Structures are given as structure tokens and as C-alpha cells.
Amino acid sequence: MxxxxxxxxxxxxxxxxxxxxxxxxxxxxxxxxxxxxxxxPALGDVAAGLDLAWLINHPRVEAANQIAFERYLAAQPALIDVQFARDTLPAMAQRKLILHAGPPIAWADMCGPMQGAIVGAAIFEGWADSVEAATALVEAGQIDVEPCHHHNVVGPMAGIVSPSMPLWVIQNTTNGSFAYCNFNEGLGKVLRFGANGPEVLERLHWMTQELAPTLQAALKVLGPLELKPIMAQALHMGDEVHNRNAAATGLLLKRLVPALLRCGQPADHVQRAIEFIYSNDHFFLNLSMAACKAMTDAASGVPCSSMVTVMARNGVNFGIQVSGTGKRWYQAPANPINGLYFPGYSAADATADLGDSAITETAGVGGFAMASSPAIVKFVGGTPADATQNSRRMQSITLGSNPAFTLPALDFAPTAAGVDIRKVVDSGTLPIINTGIAHKLAGVGQIGAGITTAPMPGFIEAIRALAEQVRLADGGAA
Structure with a gap:
């Protein structure tokens, strides 16, 4: 036969x-x-697929990734101070400048919450006395708007920072570099969702005039506060330090209260500061973001490295930056969010993915650490098994793992870290992000939360750019 x-x-x-x-x-x-x-691979783009095949296991890329990843692991972010943006960001002292979340975007193309927040910041600064006047100033180019990431800053949702706002000052004590983040305003009508009414401005003025000096005085008593240990402990207590920060905020407050009681500020100022932090489970989020920014920035600028150092969204587009190509943005329309909506709202009401808070996933926590936070699924959807699977799946697109951050549900396995654009494009597996959902209209606020992914086209564009750089480094070899 x-x-x-x-x-x-x-x-x-x-x-x-x-x-x-x-x-x-x-x-x-x-x-x-x-x-x-x-x-x-590469959504069927033949040229990009050939670039990808050439970059996989390329000795120059592998060596660069080892350097970048080691720098990321070695970073030790510490909270050292509170300063006002105008005093610590050189550009703020030179011109009327407002920073926003995500990659660059023109005023006319911005989502409603970002436009509303920029208008609110202009009024807060005293540059205008009405929404209409502030809008006219921006449209006339008399107020500049730029991404937070261009100034080593991160901000949640709209991410707005203006000169008079206080910033957390985070230093990577390993290399001396700095990262910054604004203060978390709490929930309800807040600037980061585009609200700009009297109660929003009143809170911002209180944060500037009272909360910031009080926390600044407390930090002088406390001294540098290392943030990775707080984040690591919070992961063992049910946080993933992006959308759930209840444990981390409690751990922070535990460290701050003794210093606040000895900082010499008026007793009523100290009382209000403690009450404000205590009532806001998301207070640590902004510190988590700045710590993650310090860690990923440490890996930035290593020629030929394929490690992602920034993921950020502006409510329209999703942008990434890659270590080997520096501060260049690779953008694509933000993917939809698969989420749970508050009663009365639906996907039709939502703006696209928004905020710099995806820096947490870039650093290997947030959505990458969902296995540590089974309770988060009640907020963003899915099941605890889904959360665990998300954490496992991210291992397939990263350079390694971070032993500083471990996941009890996975037998204390370290979190996946160091997103590799080659692995993303080759496998088709996209970085997962858990996120809040903002209403598309300014000032309505958060209307839900859910899960999304970074869009593939940006990674494909980054592959092309990296291949070009590696060819040049190889002397033009194909």
C-alpha cells in the first residue's frame, strides 16, 4: 500500500x-x-515583517535591550519634595504653558475633557476670567499646550499641569534624574475630567495655598521616601497601583502622618491634609505614575533597544516611545475600551482612552499586575481568572520580569516588564491596560472603567524606525 x-x-x-x-x-x-x-505578523505588512524578522535575535538589539532593562531594574524612585511647576520646570517660567496627557495634539483635535481642563487651568492661572476668554487665548496661540512627557511629567486623564500647580518631585536615586506628577484631586467634579467650575477652582487654590506647603513641610521632616517598597507591599495587599490604590494610599498615609504632626504647620491645615488623603483612595496613583516614569525613563535613550519606555493617550490617539529611538512618538487611534459603565451611561457617551497613567503598565504594574488585585475585576470587568491570565499573557511580550514586584496569586512570580516591540508585532499580543472611562463631554467625569490594549499600528511604525536605526549602526547592512 x-x-x-x-x-x-x-x-x-x-x-x-x-x-x-x-x-x-x-x-x-x-x-x-x-x-x-x-x-x-505586522498585520500583513510585508516590509515591516521583513524588518521584524531581521531585528529578532539581532546581536546589537539584544545587547541594547540588556542595558536598557538593567537600567530600568536598577532605578530607585524616591519622593523627595513638593515644588510648584513654575519653579521646577524651566519652560513654565518662560511662557504661558499648559501640559496635557498623551502624545502631541492640536487644540482643535482634542477631546472634550482635555479642552475643558485646559480652559479651567487658564482661568485658575488668572490668564482669563471666563471659559470663552480662555478658549480664545488658546485658539489664538497665546497659551501653549504640550505633552507632559516632554517635560518629564505625567498626569492622569487630561493630565493638566499649569505653572501654579504643585508637583510631586521624584528622584531616581540611582542616576539622579527627576520625574514629576501633579496632585490627585479626588473624585467628583475635578479638572482631570474637564470640569472647570467654581468648586474645581476653589479646590485647586486650596491645594496650592495650603495642601502643598503642608506636604512640603512634612517631607522635610520625613526625608526621602522610597516608593518601590510601598508599591511592592501594596501589590501584596490587593492593589495593582493603577486603578486600585487603596492599600498604597493607606501605606503612604501611615508614613506621612507622623511627619505631618511634627512639621510645624497650623493644626487645622494638617487636619485637612490628612482628611483629604484619607478620603481619596486614588491619592497614591499620581505617585505611582511618577515612580513608574522615573523607572522607564532610566531605560530611555539606549541606541537600538526595542524596549518601550512610554505608553500614553490623549483621548484621541495612543502613543508609544521606544528606548532605541528616544523621544519620537509612534501613534495610532486609541482602541475601544471594553468596560463596565456606571448606571445611565454607555460606550456612546465615552471619550477614547485618555491619560498618562498607562506609564504604570509600561513599568510592569497596573494591567500587567492584575493577578495581584482580584477585586479590580469588580471595577473594570471580567473575572479573577481573567486578571490572572492577563498577567501571565504579558510575559510573552516582555524582555523579562521585575523581582521588586511580585504577585501572590502566581506563587509570588515577578511581574512581566520591559515591553518589547518585536515580541508585540511578532505575536500579535498587545499590552493590556486597565483604565477609567471619561465622558466625552467636559466636566461630566468618570462614567466607568475597563480594559483596553495599545493599538498595533504604532508598534509596526516603531519596528520600521528601529530597523532603520540598526541598519545605520551596522553600517548600512541589510
Whole structure:
């Protein structure tokens, strides 16, 4: 009997690639079929696929990634001070400048919450006395708007920072560099969701005039506060330090209260500061973001490295930066958010993914650490098993793991860290992000939370750019 005849006398189990309906038809006909979910790398872009194949296991890229990842792991972010933006960001002293979340975007293209927040900041600064006047100033180019990341700053949701606002000052004590973040305003009507009414401005003035000096005085008593240990402990207490910061905020308050009681500020100022932090479970989020910014910035600027150092969203586009290509942005429209909405709201009411807080996932926590926070699924959707699977899946697209951050639910396995654009484009697995959902209209606020991913086109563009850089480093070799 020849091979061909014997083959067709055996039971056949077909492996089907592509449309699942082909496999379904075989099964309905009494056959056996295994559906394999597969798609060409780089969304079928042949040129990008060839660049990708050339970059995989490239000695120059592998060596650069080792350097970048080691710098990320070695970073030790510490909270050292509170300063006002105009005093610590040189550009703020030179011109009317407002910073926003995400990659660059023109005023006319901004989402409603970002425009509303910028207007509120202009009024807060005294540059205008009404929404209409502030809008006219921005439209006339008399107020500049730039991404937070261009100034070593991060901010949640709209991410707005203006000269008079206080900033957390975080120093990477390993290399001496700095990262900054604004203060968390709490929930309700807040600037980061585009609200700009009297209660928002009153709170901002209180934070500037009373809260900031009180916390600044407390930090002088306390001294540098290392943030990685707080984040690590919070992961063991049910946080993932992006959308859940209840434990981390409590740990921070535990460290701050003794210093606040000895800082010499008026007793009523200290009391209000403690009450404000105590009532806001998200207070630590901004510190988590700045700490993550300090860690990923340490890995930035290593020629030929394929490690992602920034992921950020402006409510329209999602942007990434890659270590090997410096501060260049690779952008694509933000992916939809699969989430849970507050009563009365739906996806039709939502703006696109928004905020710099994806810096937490960039650093290996947040969505990458969801296995540590089963309670988060009640907020963003899914099940605890989904959260665990998300953390496991991220191992396939990263350079390694961070032993400083471990996940009890995974037998204290370290979190996946160091997103590698090559692995993302090759596997089709996208970095996962858990996120709040903002209403598309300014000032309405948060209307839900959910899960999203970074869009693939930005990673494909980054592959092309990195390949070009590596070729130049190789002397133009193909």
C-alpha cells in the first residue's frame, strides 16, 4: 500500500488557519478540526515583517535591550519634595504653558475633557476670567499646550499641569534624574475630567495655598521616601497601583502622618491634609505614575533597544516611545475600551482612552499586575481568572520580569516588564491596560472603567524606525 492510500485510510484531524467557519464545517460533517488563531505578523505588512524578522535575535538589539532593562531594574524612585511647576520646570517660567496627557495634539483635535481642563487651568492661572476668554487665548496661540512627557511629567486623564500647580518631585536615586506628577484631586467634579467650575477652582487654590506647603513641610521632616517598597507591599495587599490604590494610599498615609504632626504647620491645615488623603483612595496613583516614569525613563535613550519606555493617550490617539529611538512618538487611534459603565451611561457617551497613567503598565504594574488585585475585576470587568491570565499573557511580550514586584496569586512570580516591540508585532499580543472611562463631554467625569490594549499600528511604525536605526549602526547592512 502506498503512502498516499494509507494516509487517507487514517482518521484525519485538520489544523485550520484563518476563518473559523472552515473548521466548523468540517466538524459538522463529522470530521475533526483544530482551529489555530493566527495572523501574519505586522498585520500583513510585508516590509515591516521583513524588518521584524531581521531585528529578532539581532546581536546589537539584544545587547541594547540588556542595558536598557538593567537600567530600568536598577532605578530607585524616591519622593523627595513638593515644588510648584513654575519653579521646577524651566519652560513654565518662560511662557504661558499648559501640559496635557498623551502624545502631541492640536487644540482643535482634542477631546472634550482635555479642552475643558485646559480652559479651567487658564482661568485658575488668572490668564482669563471666563471659559470663552480662555478658549480664545488658546485658539489664538497665546497659551501653549504640550505633552507632559516632554517635560518629564505625567498626569492622569487630561493630565493638566499649569505653572501654579504643585508637583510631586521624584528622584531616581540611582542616576539622579527627576520625574514629576501633579496632585490627585479626588473624585467628583475635578479638572482631570474637564470640569472647570467654581468648586474645581476653589479646590485647586486650596491645594496650592495650603495642601502643598503642608506636604512640603512634612517631607522635610520625613526625608526621602522610597516608593518601590510601598508599591511592592501594596501589590501584596490587593492593589495593582493603577486603578486600585487603596492599600498604597493607606501605606503612604501611615508614613506621612507622623511627619505631618511634627512639621510645624497650623493644626487645622494638617487636619485637612490628612482628611483629604484619607478620603481619596486614588491619592497614591499620581505617585505611582511618577515612580513608574522615573523607572522607564532610566531605560530611555539606549541606541537600538526595542524596549518601550512610554505608553500614553490623549483621548484621541495612543502613543508609544521606544528606548532605541528616544523621544519620537509612534501613534495610532486609541482602541475601544471594553468596560463596565456606571448606571445611565454607555460606550456612546465615552471619550477614547485618555491619560498618562498607562506609564504604570509600561513599568510592569497596573494591567500587567492584575493577578495581584482580584477585586479590580469588580471595577473594570471580567473575572479573577481573567486578571490572572492577563498577567501571565504579558510575559510573552516582555524582555523579562521585575523581582521588586511580585504577585501572590502566581506563587509570588515577578511581574512581566520591559515591553518589547518585536515580541508585540511578532505575536500579535498587545499590552493590556486597565483604565477609567471619561465622558466625552467636559466636566461630566468618570462614567466607568475597563480594559483596553495599545493599538498595533504604532508598534509596526516603531519596528520600521528601529530597523532603520540598526541598519545605520551596522553600517548600512541589510
Amino acid at each position: 502506498n503512502i498516499r492510500t494509507s494516509l487517507f485510510e487514517q482518521p484525519l484531524d485538520v489544523i485550520n488557519l484563518g476563518l473559523a467557519s472552515f473548521a466548523d464545517n468540517l466538524v459538522l460533517a463529522g470530521g475533526a478540526a483544530t482551529q489555530l488563531d493566527w495572523q501574519p
